[in-house]
Amino acid sequence: MKQKDGGHEDHDMWSEFGTAAGIAAAKLPGGSRAGLGERPDIDGLPAVQGLGDAPTIGLDEAVRHATAKVRQTAAPEGYHNRVDADGDGHLDKATYRGDGKGGAEILVDLDGDGKTDFIGHDTDLDNRVDFADYDKDHDGAFEKRMYDDDGNGYLDRTEWTHGS
Known part of the structure; x- marks a missing residue:
């Protein structure tokens, strides 16, 4: 370029x-x-x-x-979270970044291709994922979003994006 x-x-x-x-x-x-x-x-x-x-x-x-x-920023100082993004019972290797709004994003490459397949959003830095985006078919488009509606740390509601 x-x-x-x-x-x-x-x-x-x-x-x-x-x-x-x-x-x-x-x-x-x-x-x-x-x-x-x-x-x-x-x-x-x-x-x-x-x-x-x-x-x-x-x-x-x-x-x-x-x-x-554009909004890839450094993770909030001292922020570290652990997630099992694929639900296999083992913690996944994650990268952290700020979300530009005072929260953090947890990025995980689930299939090892070098691209993020899961982005967990911790909007209040309480080390619990408030909602998460998934690229289920590993095509670069996030087609699934899950929410932790009751704040207990478990994602319990799913929404699929249009076209998925």
Whole structure:
């Protein structure tokens, strides 16, 4: 990815964010790209629906991916929690980060592929997961959310996201 002075990212005309040049090129008669070739993936983020002919996801999912990268902050000082994210009776190796709102997130890679499959949210830093997001099919999209409604430390209610 190109960089400008100061470390800011410089998206070119094929950016999924739809710069004016990219939008204009996409609207050329007959879909011609005037010999510019295929649109490269220059920012590493999922393509946004409705901007050109790239594979698409919903805008809400693209925003979720982008904000997840932005709000990665250090875990609150001294915070350490233990979770059994997969329910096998053994504590899972976890990474901790702040949630940007005074709480903490507990991240676990359940299948060892280097990607987070479980994010536990401890909103009040009481070392109990208040709610958790799961990527059950390990495709990078969190399709299940569980809640601890009574505050006893056990997740007892499940909601499935749309499209799962």
